[in-house]
Amino acid sequence: MEDTNNQKSFFAVQDFYPDDFAWCYGCGRLNDHGHHFRTRWNNEETLTEYIPLPQHIAVPGFVYGGLLASLVDCHSTGSAALALYRQDGHELGDAAPVPRCVTASLKIDFVKPTPLGQRLTVRGRIVEIGRRKVIVHSDVYAGDTLCAKSEVVAVLAPTTMRPPI
């Protein structure tokens, strides 16, 4: 299978996280072992695409829920960062630092078993945005099939999560 998970043909918010916040197993560009999820605007929605690896199964032929939870988690914190950045008048590529959000709560409903071997598409909508809290609703598709729906409450990273100097 062609590795299309590492295409760099577009800017993703994770490309701009400060180095100290770019180590996430899900979406950190500096984590050599992780998934490298990448999230961007697609008109008024946010978009993350990923092709699960053969081992990411629940039972043979179907993707395991933990991978989907991880995917919507990083997609949603990325969406929240994009939304806060745009709220401040910025777009990716501007000089201003991109904010980094973490997840306060995550809910995912598994609508249908998610088939392995297809590109998954996560489409996010910003349903509420404040100064430091964003609520993101997302749908996970395999092809045209809706497989999961999520609601994530993301907040700006607290200072207690900053790595020790």
Added chain:
Amino acid sequence: MEDTNNQKSFFAVQDFYPDDFAWCYGCGRLNDHGHHFRTRWNNEETLTEYIPLPQHIAVPGFVYGGLLASLVDCHSTGSAALALYRQDGHELGDAAPVPRCVTASLKIDFVKPTPLGQRLTVRGRIVEIGRRKVIVHSDVYAGDTLCAKSEVVAVLAPTTMRPPI
């Protein structure tokens, strides 16, 4: 760090899943790449313990949310299987086949950042049980610190998830 994630000093429900249902990346004993979460009774609670790997980080020093979601996911489906099995009068080691549940929905609240480098303990309570649906509430601790709380609705695996013959 001593690898205490693969200790086999107790029976876990995942040891008894039918082979066709033992491939989960989170908890399948036959998945060479996965986490191998293992869940058992501890009096009236269910218990899963796991020490995250160094790469399972959100930011340096703290565990990423996707790992915690995966952990409570498999812990909860395992707890549901244990509860359904006990409801039918069985305990692990009996000859009767152990049921296999999947997740219908998962909600996780991240209460505090979860420090890396400690054993995580997930303690589950069965709050509702029917013939094929179980609701499990769980708490994730790092030492004595409550780091996350979850509610999972687990259901018996549908026939559409059975692997092709």
